[in-house]
Structure formats: structure tokens, C-alpha cells
Amino acid sequence: MPTDTAHPLVALSDIHVSFGGIKAVDGVSCDLYPGEVVGLLGHNGAGKSTLIKVLSGACHSDSGDIRINDQKAVIRNARDARAYNIETIYQTLALADNLDAAANLFLGREILTSSGMLDEVRMEDETRKIMGRLNPNFRKFAAPVKALSGGQRQSVAIARAVYFDAKVLIMDEPTAALGVQETAMVSELIKQLKSEGIGIFLISHDIHDVFDLSDRLTVMKNGRLVGTVRTEEVSKEDVLGMIILGKMPDHLEDGSEAGKPSAQ
Amino acid sequence: MSDRVQSLSDMEQPETPGSAETRSGITGMVRTMELDLRLLGMVGALLLIWVVLDLLTGGRFITPRNLFNLSVQTASVAVMATGMVFVIVTRHIDLSVGSVLGVIAMVMGVVQAEILPDLLGFNHPANWIITILVGLCLGLLIGCLQGWVIGYLAVPAFIVTLGGLLIWRGAAWWVTTGRTVAPLDSTFILFGGGVAGTMGETASWIFGAIMAALVIYGILRGRRRRQLFDFPLKPLWADWLNISVLTLAVFGFVAAMNAYPVPARAAKRLAEAKGWAIPEGGLELMHGIAIPVVIVALIAIAMTIVARRTKFGRYVFAIGGNPQAAELSGIDTRRMTLYIFTLMGGLCAISAVIASARLQSAANDLGTLDELRVIAAAVIGGTSLAGGIGTIYGAILGALVMQSLQSGMALIGTNTSLQSIVIGFVLILAVWVDQVYRRRIGE
Ligand SMILES: Nc1ncnc2c1ncn2[C@@H]1O[C@H](COP(=O)(O)OP(=O)(O)OP(=O)(O)O)[C@@H](O)[C@H]1O
Ligand SMILES: [Mg+2]
Numbered sequence: 001m002p003t004d005t006a007h008p009l010v011a012l013s014d015i016h017v018s019f020g021g022i023k024a025v026d027g028v029s030c031d032l033y034p035g036e037v038v039g040l041l042g043h044n045g046a047g048k049s050t051l052i053k054v055l056s057g058a059c060h061s062d063s064g065d066i067r068i069n070d071q072k073a074v075i076r077n078a079r080d081a082r083a084y085n086i087e088t089i090y091q092t093l094a095l096a097d098n099l100d101a102a103a104n105l106f107l108g109r110e111i112l113t114s115s116g117m118l119d120e121v122r123m124e125d126e127t128r129k130i131m132g133r134l135n136p137n138f139r140k141f142a143a144p145v146k147a148l149s150g151g152q153r154q155s156v157a158i159a160r161a162v163y164f165d166a167k168v169l170i171m172d173e174p175t176a177a178l179g180v181q182e183t184a185m186v187s188e189l190i191k192q193l194k195s196e197g198i199g200i201f202l203i204s205h206d207i208h209d210v211f212d213l214s215d216r217l218t219v220m221k222n223g224r225l226v227g228t229v230r231t232e233e234v235s236k237e238d239v240l241g242m243i244i245l246g247k248m249p250d251h252l253e254d255g256s257e258a259g260k261p262s263a264q
Numbered sequence: 265m266s267d268r269v270q271s272l273s274d275m276e277q278p279e280t281p282g283s284a285e286t287r288s289g290i291t292g293m294v295r296t297m298e299l300d301l302r303l304l305g306m307v308g309a310l311l312l313i314w315v316v317l318d319l320l321t322g323g324r325f326i327t328p329r330n331l332f333n334l335s336v337q338t339a340s341v342a343v344m345a346t347g348m349v350f351v352i353v354t355r356h357i358d359l360s361v362g363s364v365l366g367v368i369a370m371v372m373g374v375v376q377a378e379i380l381p382d383l384l385g386f387n388h389p390a391n392w393i394i395t396i397l398v399g400l401c402l403g404l405l406i407g408c409l410q411g412w413v414i415g416y417l418a419v420p421a422f423i424v425t426l427g428g429l430l431i432w433r434g435a436a437w438w439v440t441t442g443r444t445v446a447p448l449d450s451t452f453i454l455f456g457g458g459v460a461g462t463m464g465e466t467a468s469w470i471f472g473a474i475m476a477a478l479v480i481y482g483i484l485r486g487r488r489r490r491q492l493f494d495f496p497l498k499p500l501w502a503d504w505l506n507i508s509v510l511t512l513a514v515f516g517f518v519a520a521m522n523a524y525p526v527p528a529r530a531a532k533r534l535a536e537a538k539g540w541a542i543p544e545g546g547l548e549l550m551h552g553i554a555i556p557v558v559i560v561a562l563i564a565i566a567m568t569i570v571a572r573r574t575k576f577g578r579y580v581f582a583i584g585g586n587p588q589a590a591e592l593s594g595i596d597t598r599r600m601t602l603y604i605f606t607l608m609g610g611l612c613a614i615s616a617v618i619a620s621a622r623l624q625s626a627a628n629d630l631g632t633l634d635e636l637r638v639i640a641a642a643v644i645g646g647t648s649l650a651g652g653i654g655t656i657y658g659a660i661l662g663a664l665v666m667q668s669l670q671s672g673m674a675l676i677g678t679n680t681s682l683q684s685i686v687i688g689f690v691l692i693l694a695v696w697v698d699q700v701y702r703r704r705i706g707e
Contacts, residue, residue, distance in 0.1 A: 096585030
């Protein structure tokens with residue numbers, strides 16, 4: 001783990017988002033350090049996706065601050081987020097079904113020839129290279145992604161996030177559609193990206209997975225922050241208690257250490 | 265790109281056997297041909313319709329004269345249909361194109377027949393240029409306005425352009441309070457493809473040769489590029505089949521246009537006007553390709569390049585496939601909507617030039633019901649109303665299919681109500697066949 005843990009990569013503070021009368025996110029703060037995986041947990045509708053959409057530019061916050069590398073950041077849309085090297089793999093896969101893998105991978109960031117036309121051959125070549133490493137059995141480069149299996153589509157979405165040198169990676173249930181083997185592949189990838197100093201927000205309902213991969217856990221309930229804990233300080237039962245009852249485990253009740261990454 | 269993703273090959277993912285590139289047999293062949301098979305299928309269907317109509321009319325359909333008229337009559341709808349492909353692919357619709365054509369034609373009529381003659385003189389060489397520029401600007405402006413309301417104010421395109429259909433048709437009447445404007449500028453009317461508005465024999469052959477060369481260059485260049493990267497290739501015969509069919513079509517068309525003689529008296533008038541010497545045995549002039557058809561060809565090429573080779577085209581199809589994904593990928597979908605409708609407006613202006621030049625007058629009902637012809641052409645050509653799917657060549661072939669049926673039935677003497685019944689059925693049939701085809705090849 002990198003030694004410099006003084007500055008978080010990303011710090012969200014006191015974020016509020018409401019849809020009509022529903023307070024989807026109600027005063028939540030959390031942060032992410034380089035080379036760290038923060039698991040976001042909570043029941044269905046707790047506001048996890050909405051919170052990270054504020055960071056990825058898919059959703060506007062009513063109030064609250066985003067700081068990136070200790071500087072105030074303004075993220076109005078997906079383009080802004082990408083400019084900050086924040087890449088997102090969405091819960092509902094954001095792929096255009098009618099386009100092929102290469103077109104999806106480079107969507108919004110196409111490689112052009114010197115005459116300003118799409119350089120399809122180069123893009124396909126790059127796609128073949130990265131897919132060759134992520135998912136060596138992937139062959140359907142000419143087919144629209146609609147013709148791919150859930151796992152294949154997922155690997156396209158992941159390839160897209162990885163290809164463009166993300167500093168912050170947001171994964172909203174990246175393994176929801178995957179089989180055992182593909183899930184293992186994603187876990188492996190997360191460990192690898194983490195070792196390269198990338199910060200990852202990981203949302204998943206698979207508490208075992210999150211437990212294995214995360215350094216810290218942030219738990220939400222009904223749009224509010226329950227708390228942030230270091231993974232090694234809690235048991236799965238403690239975390240289930242936080243998710244279901246919405247209160248911190250007894251031995252951390254004073255909570256002085258919560259929210260700080262483990263210093264090493 | 266960083267090398268952060270080292271081989272994860274120990275985590276190999278099982279893939280179902282028979283992926284696109286390993287499949288063999290008939291389905292494999294269909295797969296490798298992909299889009300081109302659709303093109304061949306549509307050309308085949310068109311030829312079938314022509315042969316049947318030719319039999320029914322006792323040989324009066326497939327004649328140089330009729331094919332020439334057919335090509336001229338299709339031009340205006342075909343131009344707008346290329347733009348309608350983009351509109352429909354992005355899950356919008358444009359019901360206003362006929363009315364927009366009408367109002368632009370009226371304004372251009374007044375500009376060239378009533379305003380400019382007073383300023384510059386009748387048939388002044390700059391008249392037609394200024395007129396067309398005014399028309400183009402008006403078209404772009406109207407399209408931009410409608411696109412802005414649809415994109416930025418989020419009023420559904422159906423409503424905005426339904427309003428536009430009424431508004432611009434009304435506006436067309438107001439331009440001259442219903443009076444038809446004539447005569448038009450003598451250079452302007454060449455765009456309508458009358459006797460003088462054709463390319464003549466030699467230029468037609470040259471034009472055909474350039475088109476064929478473009479086809480061959482495009483296909484072989486694509487192949488070369490893929491070879492450079494060692495990508496799997498289509499079988500060579502498939503590329504050559506496409507090339508031969510397309511060049512044959514081009515040269516067949518040129519030959520037909522060059523076989524349609526200009527009537528002797530008109531030829532004499534034309535020769536006098538251009539100051540040509542008339543040989544002893546009388547003048548044998550051929551029509552050649554009509555100017556509006558040249559315009560359609562150029563627009564078709566330009567729009568195909570935009571659709572397939574540019575970011576703009578890529579975004580059009582991405583928005584159609586998944587608007588949310590497009591937005592999340594950083595595409596400004598509202599601005600794209602504005603641009604697409606602006607482009608549609610510009611194409612309406614070009615169609616307005618062709619349509620009014622052909623009639624040699626501007627009447628306020630010009631283009632009535634064209635919106636339905638244009639939408640039907642795009643849809644018959646395989647554009648999906650669900651968005652994300654459509655081709656430029658398909659829309660043009662669709663326009664040709666509709667016009668062929670209409671002209672053919674008119675030749676037979678079918679009354680107009682029966683004509684519209686038949687065309688209605690063909691529209692439904694075409695969409696059904698296209699869907700069955702798509703399901704078959706598993707798109
Ligand atoms: N676009 C929207 N319009 C209205 N309400 C919304 C919208 N998006 C989310 N909500 C509401 O906000 C709340 C939080 O939703 P969110 O998607 O963030 O939950 P989540 O924690 O990601 O749940 P899940 O685990 O099911 O993915 C829910 O009550 C949801 O109904
Ligand atoms: Mg969610």
C-alpha cells in the first residue's frame with residue numbers, strides 16, 4: 001500500500017440528493033485513498049448507486065462538496081468525471097447494444113485518423129489487445145454487444161474502465177451478472193488494480209466478496225451514513241448488524257478511528 | 265495504455281463454441297457477408313418488382329425513358345430520406361419535412377422570381393446561387409429551431425414536428441398568400457432534371473466511372489487496412505461479388521440514361537441555346553444522368569461517410585442503441601439532437617430546390633404528404649423505429665421501391681386509391697420481412 005495516505009484521492013462530504021420528496025442520499029460523507037478499496041454496503045434502495053453517481057457525473061447533488069486530490073472539484077456530467085480520471089462500471093451496463101465491442105470501448109473517446117475519420121482498425125486492434133489479456137477467449141469482435149453473454153458484456157464494460165488509465169474506479173455491482181469463474185476474474189483484477197495505486201469504490205451485495213477485497217467498509221441505510229469501519233476490525237456479523245439495524249457495532253461505538261484508512 | 269492488466273489467462277472464461285468467426289457453412293457465409301447480403305437482397309427485391317411491373321405493363325416499365333423519369337421523381341424524397349435515417353436511428357421522428365420543403369420552395373421562388381430580378385435583372389447568373397443559399401440558410405434555421413426545442417426543451421419530436429407540419433405549411437401559404445410563383449430562374453430549373461438538366465452522354469460515363477472507382481477503392485482499402493493488422497478477412501470472392509454487383513448497377517444505370525434520346529425539336533433548341541453546330545443528319549442527343557440524380561448520389565456518399573466513418577455518425581448510432589449509455593460516455597445528446605435536426609432541415613432545402621425546379625414553379629402545396637413518403641422510404645429500407653439501426657443506401661432503395669410501385673401502377677392505369685392500398689401493404693410487408701431476416705441471422 002502506498003505510504004502517502006495523508007491526502008485522499010477523493011473526498012465526498014455531506015452529500016445530499018433528493019428525488020422529489022425522497023431523500024436518496026442524506027448528508028453522507030466518505031473518502032477514498034490511493035491503492036485502497038472501499039466497499040459500499042447497504043440494503044436495496046439505501047442510496048449507494050445515487051451516491052456514486054454524484055461522483056461519476058450521472059447525477060447532481062443538491063448540496064455537498066467533492067474534493068479530488070485535496071482540491072474542490074465540480075462534476076457536472078460524465079465528461080467532467082472522465083477528465084478527473086474517474087471511470088465507472090455501472091450497475092445497469094452502460095453499453096450501446098447495437099455497436100460492437102470496439103465501438104463501445106472507445107465510445108466518446110474515439111481514435112481518429114489524420115484526416116479526422118474514425119480509425120476503426122486501430123480501435124479494433126487496441127480492443128483485441130486489451131480483451132486478449134482480460135478475457136482471452138473473447139472472439140466476437142465483429143458482433144454487436146447485444147449478441148454477447150452477460151459475462152462477455154461485463155468484460156467489455158470493465159475493459160473500457162481499465163483502458164483509459166483510471167485513477168479512481170467505481171464499480172457498481174460489477175459481478176451481479178457473472179458466473180463463479182468470471183467473478184473470480186473480476187476479484188483478481190481488483191487486486192491487481194489496487195496494487196497499482198488505483199482507488200476503487202466497490203458496491204456489491206455479496207458481503208463475502210466485499211469483505212475479502214475491501215480495506216474499509218462504508219455502510220448506508222435509508223440514504224444516511226451508518227458509519228465507516230476498517231475491515232479487519234469487524235466481523236461479518238458486525239457488518240450485517242450495521243446494514244440491517246443501522247447502528248455501529250458495540251466495540252466501535254466510540255468510533256474515534258472510523259473513517260481513517262489503516263496507517264502502515 | 266498502462267500494462268496494468270497482465271495476463272489473467274489462468275482465469276479463462278469458457279465461451280460457447282461457434283462464435284462468429286469460427287462458424288462455417290451457410291450461416292457462416294451469411295455472417296461474413298453481413299450488411300452486404302442485405303444490400304444484395306434489397307437490390308434483388310427491387311429488380312423483381314421492376315420485372316413484374318414490366319410484364320404487367322407489356323414492356324413499358326424497364327425502358328430508358330421510364331427509368332429516367334423514375335430516377336428524377338425519386339430524387340427529392342431520397343435526399344430527405346437520408347436525413348430521416350439519422351432522425352429515426354436516434355429514436356426521433358420528423359413529421360414536418362414536407363411542410364418545411366413547401367415553405368422553403370415558396371421563399372426561394374419569391375427570392376429568384378420577384379426580389380432578385382428587380383435588383384440584378386431576370387436570369388442574372390448570380391440569381392440561382394443566392395436563391396439556393398437563402399433556401400439552405402432557411403432550412404438549417406428551421407431545423408435548428410425544431411432541434412433546439414426537441415433537444416434542450418425536451419418536447420417530444422413527434423409533437424414538435426407535428427406542430428411544424430401545420431406551422432410551416434401555413435407559412436408557405438402566407439409567403440405569397442397562396443399565389444403560385446413562376447417562372448423560375450433558368451439556371452435554377454436545371455436542378456429539376458428537365459431536358460436541359462442532364463449531364464449528357466460523355467459526362468455521364470465519366471461520372472459512372474468515378475462512382476465505380478470509388479466503390480472499388482472503398483472496399484479494397486478496407487480490406488488492405490484489415491490485412492495490415494492481421495485481422496480475419498471476408499473471403500475475397502465476397503468482396504469481389506459486392507464490387508461486381510455495384511459496378512454493374514452503376515454502368516447499367518448510365519447505359520440506360522444514355523439510351524434515352526432527347527426529342528429532335530428539344531435537341532435543336534438546346535443546341536441553339538448553347539451555340540453548338542448542328543450536323544447535317546440532324547442532332548442525336550441523349551439525356552444522360554439527370555442533375556438531381558447526381559445530387560442524390562453525392563449526398564448518399566457524403567451521408568454514408570458521415571454515418572460510418574465519423575464521430576458524429578458513431579454517436580448517432582450510439583444514442584439510438586442506448587441513449588443513457590451515450591450520455592454516460594460523455595456524448596452531449598442534446599447538442600447531437602440539435603445537429604441532427606439542423607442537418608434534416610438543410611436536406612429539406614436541397615429537396616425543395618429539386619422539387620420546385622422540376623415543376624418550374626413554386627406552389628404552396630409543394631411537398632404535401634412527403635413526410636409520409638420519406639418516413640416510409642427509410643423504414644422500407646430497414647431503418648428501425650426502435651432506434652439504433654438503419655442505413656443510407658437502404659433509405660434510398662426504399663424511396664426507389666415506393667416510387668417504382670407508384671409509377672408502375674400509374675402506367676398500368678391503376679387508380680390512385682388502389683395505388684395507396686398497395687403501397688400500404690408493401691410498407692408492412694417490407695418491415696416484417698426485414699425483422700424475420702434480422703432474427704434469422706441473430707442480430
Ligand atoms: N431517478 C430516480 N428517480 C426517483 N427516485 C430515484 C431515482 N434513482 C433512485 N431513486 C430512489 O433513491 C433511492 C436510492 O436508490 P439507489 O439506486 O441509490 O439505491 P441502491 O443503494 O443503489 O440500491 P440497490 O442495492 O438496489 O442498487 C431509492 O429509494 C430509489 O427509489
Ligand atoms: Mg444500486
